[in-house]
Amino acid sequence: MSTVVTFGEIMLRLTTPGHQRFAQATHLEVTPGGAEANVAVLIARLGGSAEFVTRLPAHDLGDRAVEELRRHGVGISHIVRGGDRVGLYFLEQGASQRPGKVIYDRANSALAEARPRDFDWDAIFAGKQWFHWSGITPALSRSAARISDEACKAARRHGLTISFDMNYRAKLWTMKAAGAALRPLLKHVDLCIAGAGEARAILGAKGASDEAVAADLTKRFGFQTVAMTSRRGDTASATDWGALLVRQGEVWHSPRHEISIVDRVGSGDAFTGALIFSLLRRDLPQTALNFAVAASALKHTIPGDYALVSLVEVEALAAGEQGGRVQR
Numbered sequence: 001m002s003t004v005v006t007f008g009e010i011m012l013r014l015t016t017p018g019h020q021r022f023a024q025a026t027h028l029e030v031t032p033g034g035a036e037a038n039v040a041v042l043i044a045r046l047g048g049s050a051e052f053v054t055r056l057p058a059h060d061l062g063d064r065a066v067e068e069l070r071r072h073g074v075g076i077s078h079i080v081r082g083g084d085r086v087g088l089y090f091l092e093q094g095a096s097q098r099p100g101k102v103i104y105d106r107a108n109s110a111l112a113e114a115r116p117r118d119f120d121w122d123a124i125f126a127g128k129q130w131f132h133w134s135g136i137t138p139a140l141s142r143s144a145a146r147i148s149d150e151a152c153k154a155a156r157r158h159g160l161t162i163s164f165d166m167n168y169r170a171k172l173w174t175m176k177a178a179g180a181a182l183r184p185l186l187k188h189v190d191l192c193i194a195g196a197g198e199a200r201a202i203l204g205a206k207g208a209s210d211e212a213v214a215a216d217l218t219k220r221f222g223f224q225t226v227a228m229t230s231r232r233g234d235t236a237s238a239t240d241w242g243a244l245l246v247r248q249g250e251v252w253h254s255p256r257h258e259i260s261i262v263d264r265v266g267s268g269d270a271f272t273g274a275l276i277f278s279l280l281r282r283d284l285p286q287t288a289l290n291f292a293v294a295a296s297a298l299k300h301t302i303p304g305d306y307a308l309v310s311l312v313e314v315e316a317l318a319a320g321e322q323g324g325r326v327q328r
Contacts, residue, residue: 003049004130004276005160007151008036008137009111010054010065011087013265013305019095022103028090032068033305035134035167038266042273042295042307044073046314048280051075053124055114061086062110072306078124083110091265094236100264104171112140116147121154130276131155134165138181139172145181152188165272166194168202175201191225191279192217193272199228214246224248227289229271229296237261241297243271245289252286255320257297263304270299270307274314287318294318 013033016025036052043050052074056062058081065086069076087106094100106112125131131151138145155162164186168178179202186192186203196213199205205220207213214226225247232240242256274295278288294317299307 003128003280004040004043004132005051005053005124005128005155006036006040006132007053007148008034008134009087009106009109009140010034010037010052010056010069011089011106011109012061012065013089013091015091015303016093019093022090022092022101031304031306032065033266034087035136035165035266035269036132037069037074038269038305038307039132039165039273039276040074041069041072042270042309043277045307045309046274046277046295046311048277049075051078051124051128053078053080053119055080055082055110055118057081057083057086057110078119080114080118082118083113085109087111093263096235096237099236102171106140109140111137112144114147115143116150119147119151121151122158125154125158125160128158128160130163130280131160132163132165132272132276134167135178135182136167136169136172138185139169139178149185152185156188161190162188163191163193163272163276164189165268166192166198166202167268168198178202179204186221186223189221189223191227191275192221192223193227193229193268193275195230196228210244211246211251214244214251215249218246227271227275227292229268229293232256236264239264239300241267241293241300243289243293243296245285247285250285252289254289254293257293259297259300262301264300266305266307267296267299269305270309271296273307290318291315 014028040050040052087109090103092101196210205216229243245252275292278291295314
């Protein structure tokens with residue numbers, strides 16, 4: 001039986017090969033992906049138990065997304081089949097000072113057109129321990145926002161730990177709309193994952209430092225734990241990556257990793273999935289934070305949305321065993 005349930009939209013990602021621009025590419029590489037699915041895949045790959053809940057059309061493209069989840073060990077028994085469209089997103093990878101670009105084609109997707117009656121949350125959450133959602137799903141449609149609200153309420157009734165990743169997408173909604181929709185839902189959340197900038201702009205958090213913003217979020221919304229990732233010296237090809245964790249007034253900082261980026265999409269989801277996995281196995285906060293940052297650092301080096309890493313690889317990097325040498 002799955003321990004963790006994640007809910008959101010899985011899409012097909014169409015990427016220009018190499019670092020070609022949209023204007024250059026003669027073909028696109030197709031892979032499934034999406035924030036909440038990325039979290040579930042990593043948890044399953046690390047040896048945890050995760051189930052992904054969504055709505056997908058009952059046709060070949062919907063089947064492609066489902067089979068990819070199954071291949072990575074993610075539970076799919078509560079995926080609802082219906083609707084006409086799988087959401088798409090087109091990705092142009094950036095390089096150096098040229099940023100990457102995303103074009104969404106997800107209007108009227110199967111999940112955006114889902115209705116609350118499509119999901120039996122009492123059945124979905126029976127026997128589960130953890131529910132994860134993100135700010136992307138309520139941005140898809142009013143109906144998706146209502147479903148997110150019902151899911152949170154049901155998860156709370158069943159006594160699950162609830163985590164939330166802000167995951168603000170400016171191409172889906174405004175900061176004002178995001179704040180209005182998300183604030184009422186955050187009363188259900190135990191673990192909040194956000195960047196300091198978006199926390200200030202969307203949730204009205206105060207504080208000059210990441211630590212102060214995290215403390216203010218805890219005070220405003222009653223979160224038990226707040227995690228914040230941060231980048232320094234950032235370009236499309238390189239970043240300096242780390243995070244902090246705040247719980248009951250205590251603050252933990254991770255080591256920072258200097259990373260040459262292959263694909264940054266999904267790196268935040270890798271952080272979230274690894275953090276959930278580590279907290280569920282009752283690691284100490286510093287251990288959990290270091291583990292999550294290591295998983296995220298490794299994801300930056302892997303093409304595609306999914307963090308195709310092993311538990312051994314993540315634990316080795318978290319323990320300081322790094323260098324990128326060939327393993328012979």
